[in-house]
Amino acid sequence: MKHRIFLLVALICLCAVSVVAVAQTSTKRSPNNSKPTPTRTAPGSQTEGEKRFQANCGRCHNPPEDISPREARAVVRHMRVRAMLSAEDEKLILEFFAP
Amino acid sequence: MVARFLSVFMLALIGFTGASAQSNVPILSGGAGFFSATQGGATFFQPVVAPVLAVPLGEKWLIESRADLRGFISRENGTTGPYQGRFFGTLEYLQLDYNANSHLTITAGRYLTPFGIFNERLSAIWINKFQDAPIISAIGTAAGYSDGFMLRGALISNRRYAVNYTAYFSTLSTITKFESERTTGGRVGVFVPGTRLEVGTSYQRKLQNQRMNSFGTDVSWAPYHLPLEIKGEWAHSLSGHGYWIQGAYRLSQLGGGNSAIARLEPVFRMQQFFRSQHIAGDSLPSTNMRRPEFGLNYYLPHEIRLNASYGRQFISHSTDVNVWEFGITYRFLFPLWPGESK
Numbered sequence: 259m260k261h262r263i264f265l266l267v268a269l270i271c272l273c274a275v276s277v278v279a280v281a282q283t284s285t286k287r288s289p290n291n292s293k294p295t296p297t298r299t300a301p302g303s304q305t306e307g308e309k310r311f312q313a314n315c316g317r318c319h320n321p322p323e324d325i326s327p328r329e330a331r332a333v334v335r336h337m338r339v340r341a342m343l344s345a346e347d348e349k350l351i352l353e354f355f356a357p
Numbered sequence: 358m359v360a361r362f363l364s365v366f367m368l369a370l371i372g373f374t375g376a377s378a379q380s381n382v383p384i385l386s387g388g389a390g391f392f393s394a395t396q397g398g399a400t401f402f403q404p405v406v407a408p409v410l411a412v413p414l415g416e417k418w419l420i421e422s423r424a425d426l427r428g429f430i431s432r433e434n435g436t437t438g439p440y441q442g443r444f445f446g447t448l449e450y451l452q453l454d455y456n457a458n459s460h461l462t463i464t465a466g467r468y469l470t471p472f473g474i475f476n477e478r479l480s481a482i483w484i485n486k487f488q489d490a491p492i493i494s495a496i497g498t499a500a501g502y503s504d505g506f507m508l509r510g511a512l513i514s515n516r517r518y519a520v521n522y523t524a525y526f527s528t529l530s531t532i533t534k535f536e537s538e539r540t541t542g543g544r545v546g547v548f549v550p551g552t553r554l555e556v557g558t559s560y561q562r563k564l565q566n567q568r569m570n571s572f573g574t575d576v577s578w579a580p581y582h583l584p585l586e587i588k589g590e591w592a593h594s595l596s597g598h599g600y601w602i603q604g605a606y607r608l609s610q611l612g613g614g615n616s617a618i619a620r621l622e623p624v625f626r627m628q629q630f631f632r633s634q635h636i637a638g639d640s641l642p643s644t645n646m647r648r649p650e651f652g653l654n655y656y657l658p659h660e661i662r663l664n665a666s667y668g669r670q671f672i673s674h675s676t677d678v679n680v681w682e683f684g685i686t687y688r689f690l691f692p693l694w695p696g697e698s699k
Contacts, residue, residue, distance in 0.1 A: 309550075310550075312581075313550040313553060314550070316579070317553045317555075317577065317579040317586070318478050318479065318484060318577075319481075319483070319484045320656070322386075322660070322688070322690050323658070323659070323660055324690075325690070326692070328382045328692050328695070329382065329384050329690060329691070329692050331381060331382070331413055332381070332382060332383060332384040332411040332412070332413050332419075332692075333384060333386075333411070333690070335411065335413045335419045335456075336384075336409075336411040336419065336421055338456065338462070339419060339421070339454045339456075339462055339464070339509070340477070340478070341478075342462075342509055342510055342511050342519075342521040342522075342523075343511065343514075344459045344460070344510075344511045344514040344519075345456070345458070345459035346459065346514070347511075347514065
């Protein structure tokens with residue numbers, strides 16, 4: 259019983275810290291400081307690479323917050339094997355991450 | 358012996374990679390986490406590090422690996438006594454991939470057994486919406502890992518639909534840290550990109566001891582217009598059959614993408630297993646079991662995720678228990694050395 263109370267208190271503390279951290283990050287973040295961060299938007303104004311990324315990778319996991327161009331090749335090659343992407347998918351997604 | 362093999366392998370890898378194109382920068386990715394669970398009054402803690410290494414070699418080759426380094430801290434007698442810890446290290450995959458053409462990748466080494474969708478796609482600690490694997494995940498996966506070779510790829514891929522496949526053969530191995538069973542099998546899936554709906558079916562034939570077949574079906578749907586994910590599997594073997602179905606809804610439509618509430622994701626999973634006959638070492642519950650679970654995930658900036666869940670486990674001929682789980686995961690990704698930007 260004591261452990262459950264302890265875990266509950268720990269969770270509440272974690273949530274409180276999280277909310278404060280989110281609030282601080284939201285106020286500090288500038289709108290143009292990040293690499294492509296794909297969001298779950300309907301196809302329309304996206305590039306073909308972004309569409310392929312959303313269709314194939316984004317359905318299993320959130321995209322990494324930040325992928326630099328030099329990391330992109332290894333990430334996308336890894337995803338080609340994992341998600342059974344075609345060579346065309348790999349090329350377009352790589353262009354999206356490392357234009 | 359294994360340590361020596363891995364050392365030589367890593368040295369050869371570094372040498373080969375250094376000689377290849379500079380743009381093929383290897384990455385170290387993965388996740389780290391700390392989990393706690395209370396099941397039937399017994400509490401245990403698990404610090405975990407799960408590094409992923411991906412080393413592209415030239416235009417067609419890739420070496421990739423994932424390990425799971427995990428501590429298990431619990432009370433000596435379950436619910437009483439001092440806490441004690443044990444350490445487990447598992448090499449989950451270490452494989453060499455060759456992209457032969459647009460439709461075929463040839464894989465050799467140790468790989469995640471491709472049965473259903475959980476083992477290959479969702480088992481990573483930073484992806485899985487709950488801490489633990491579904492009850493039926495042991496069906497058709499032969500402990501999760503296989504040593505041998507595999508063919509995989511997209512048989513057909515166009516804007517309207519894609520047909521993907523895997524086919525593999527795994528050999529019997531009793532080498533420490535490289536244990537695997539002699540099996541063969543595969544999976545075929547049909548994916549519709551326009552709706553992000555995929556349906557797949559899996560098969561495995563065990564070729565040692567009690568030879569048996571396992572079958573499975575899986576579904577995955579993540580519509581574009583809603584931050585919703587629905588995934589599920591059904592699997593059958595001589596041991597029994599069962600299913601899990603999971604829904605996750607990210608509240609990103611509330612208060613804007615970066616608001617505090619938009620980072621919250623309620624998750625629900627229902628799973629059930631029906632025992633047919635007892636088969637030693639099948640890693641499945643000994644009797645019928647069902648377990649509804651409800652969880653909350655909270656996505657913090659910098660790839661940190663908090664999760665909490667509650668489940669009620671109903672076991673035939675035994676006492677039902679509550680399952681409480683809390684955890685934090687951190688996902689990391691960085692290049693192993695500098696390289697050209699493209």
